[in-house]
Amino acid sequence: MQTSQTSNVVAVPGKQKKPLKTRGNWKRMLALDAMLLPAVILTLIFAYIPMGGLVVAFQDFKPWLGFAKSEWVGLEHFQYLFSTPEYVQVIWNTLIIAAMKIIAGLIAPFTFALLLNEVRSSGFKRSVQTMVYLPHFLSWVILGGILLDMLSSDGLVNQALGALFGIDPIFFLGDGNWFRFVVVVSDVWKEFGFGAIVFLAALSGINPSLYEAAEVDGANRWQQTLSITIPAMIPITIVVGTLALGNVLNAGFDQIFNLYNALVMDKGDIIDTFVYRVGIVDGKFGFSTAVGLFKSIVGFVLIVAAYRLAYKLANYRIF
Amino acid sequence: MYYKSKPYKLFTGLNYTFLLVLSIICVIPLIHILAVSFSGKAAANANLVGLWPVQFTLDAYDKTLANENFLRALWVAVQRTVFGTALSMLIVVLAAYPLSKEKRQFKRRNLYTWFFVFTMLFNGGLIPFYMLIQELNMMNTIWVLILPGAVSVWNMILLLNFFRGVPKELEEAAFIDGAGHLRTLFSIYLPVSLPALATLSLFAMVGHWNSWFDGLIFMTDHKNYPLATFLQTIIVQQDFSKVTVRPEDLENISQRTVKAAQIFIGMAPILVVYPFLQRFFVKGIVLGAVKE
Known part of the structure; x- marks a missing residue:
């Protein structure tokens, strides 16, 4: 150990200036390639090969005929999708539910972070955080099971509403409008705490001397919030908001699938659940792939646009 | 003030x-x-239970733990969580290290990065993926629950950002001592990245434990269902035809307290790792989201 340390000290000065273009270096790069190999192979198989499978979207695909022999139908599936009112309704449902989630999912964590930031007792703050982050880690199977139980006509929620306000049981998961409401509220409930983490990080990065200066100038806390805290949160809010735009066709498959039923299909069915039913359950591979492709393309455009926008507006990059 | x-x-x-x-x-x-x-x-x-047990009994847990279908599903879930997390971490660590190098050191770095990031932006969607799994004869195997999700690009990015923060002097010293890249990764980078690795492993574990959809579509035989899929069929779909045969089981499994016990056992491992998770995830999220 001691000797190698000494040899380091001697070797360092000459080594640092040397250009990296040597044969040893070329070999070292091959080692780096080798380390990437498992990830590359798995990605090729499970991510890139299915992209090739998208040709099915332009075929009247029959499993027994395969890709090569199935009949080509061009854009027929897409025309069918956009000319059938029920299917267009599915796209609308997706957009409406996703948009409501995006807006509520931005306001709730923002407000929560602001309120939590006013808490001065760190013990209380930590306890609140522990409890509100928890639902994020539970799956929609678990939470769906709990909600089905609690929101049933004789469940805990209806009992409480009946006892407090004397109203008749509400059919939360059997009425389309209530269903959308439940989907958005339960999504906010599950994610607002976790979503607040980035806002809290931005809040803790505010320079305390700004508040001290405002204090000297006689600003009260509300004025400080308006002119220091909120402006400091604008960049991260723009980032979170624009990146959320990439999700405008992601209304949350796991959640909807575990909560919906035949009664709320007209207002609760979204693209992802539709693709599952038509494709995997009914076996119409061609048509459902086309619907999926439509979603993938729109999603791609939106995500790329969102990242560019986030980069332009707030100088945000992921890597 | x-x-x-x-x-x-x-x-x-x-x-x-x-x-x-x-x-x-x-x-x-x-x-x-x-x-x-x-x-x-x-x-x-009779809906008499609010937030405190009424007529306290362990009967529901007895019945749940005596149900062999439940136990089998639990075992599948444990297997996929353990092997899936281990494999995913190994692959992600091996890939994040080269990608954390500068272009000067590793010319093809950007090419590889885009190769992975593109899969986050665009994908073939559910149906082509489903057809691929059928073609590969992976239906009803544990591999379908482990392999496709093993390359988590998001984890890779978090980890490569973390690796970049490791002081270059450590790496240079290792190279001069004659260590190769693999050695440098395992004896220099990994020991200083333990908090990041713990965070990502916990996230991977939670992800595996909670995954239910892959089990639902790729396991045609209910005996291969992981716990999350089993719970989805019993509690959400309320479809008992797939998972039980004996009538006496049916009565037990549809009982409300038994359902509650199954839900609770389903989330218990998450509640157990949650305190550890909480210690790390705030850092992990912030690392990915608000970089300097």
Whole structure:
């Protein structure tokens, strides 16, 4: 150990200036390639090969005929999708539910972070955080099971509403409008705490001397919030908001699938659940792939646009 | 100081109350389900249980743990979580290291990065993926639960950002001592990245434990269902035809307290790792989101 340390000290000065273009270096790069190999192979198989499978979207695909022999139908599936009112309704449902989630999912964590930031007792703050982050880690199977139980006509929620306000049981998961409401509220409930983490990080990065200066100038806390805290949160809010735009066709498959039923299909069915039913359950591979492709393309455009926008507006990059 | 003013004191009182109520709302459903699972059958069916067990009994847990379908699903879930997390971490660590190098050191770095990032932006969608799994004859194997999700690009990015923060001097010293890349990764980078690795492993574990959809579509034989898929069929779809045969099992499994017990056992591992998770994830999220 001691000797190698000494040899380091001697070797360092000459080594640092040397250009990296040597044969040893070329070999070292091959080692780096080798380390990437498992990830590359798995990605090729499970991510890139299915992209090739998208040709099915332009075929009247029959499993027994395969890709090569199935009949080509061009854009027929897409025309069918956009000319059938029920299917267009599915796209609308997706957009409406996703948009409501995006807006509520931005306001709730923002407000929560602001309120939590006013808490001065760190013990209380930590306890609140522990409890509100928890639902994020539970799956929609678990939470769906709990909600089905609690929101049933004789469940805990209806009992409480009946006892407090004397109203008749509400059919939360059997009425389309209530269903959308439940989907958005339960999504906010599950994610607002976790979503607040980035806002809290931005809040803790505010320079305390700004508040001290405002204090000297006689600003009260509300004025400080308006002119220091909120402006400091604008960049991260723009980032979170624009990146959320990439999700405008992601209304949350796991959640909807575990909560919906035949009664709320007209207002609760979204693209992802539709693709599952038509494709995997009914076996119409061609048509459902086309619907999926439509979603993938729109999603791609939106995500790329969102990242560019986030980069332009707030100088945000992921890597 | 502002916090000594009267209006602010009033606000503080209201604020604490509001946050307390909010926190309680976040955990109340879990407490309710726990209370139901420990209650007597009659009390639960008559909706007498609120947040505290009525006619306390362990009957629901006895029945759940005597159900071989449940235990089999639990075992599949444990297997996929352990092997899936281990494999995924190995692959992600091996890939994040080269990608954390500068272009000067590794010319093809950007090419590889885009190769991976593109899969985050665009994908073939559900149906082509489903057809691929059928073609590969992976239906009803444990591999379908482990391999496709093993390359987590998001984890890779988090880890490569973390690796970049490791002081270059450490690496240079290792190279001069004659260590290759693999050695440098395992004896220099990994020991200093333990918090990041712990965070990512915990996230991977939670992800595997909670995954249910892959089990639902790729396991045609219910005997291969992981626990999350099993719970989805029993509790959400309420489809008992797939998972039980004996009539006496049917009665037990559809009982409300038994359902509650199954839900609780389903989330228990998450509750166990949650304190550890919480210690790390705030750092992990912030690392990915608000980089300097």
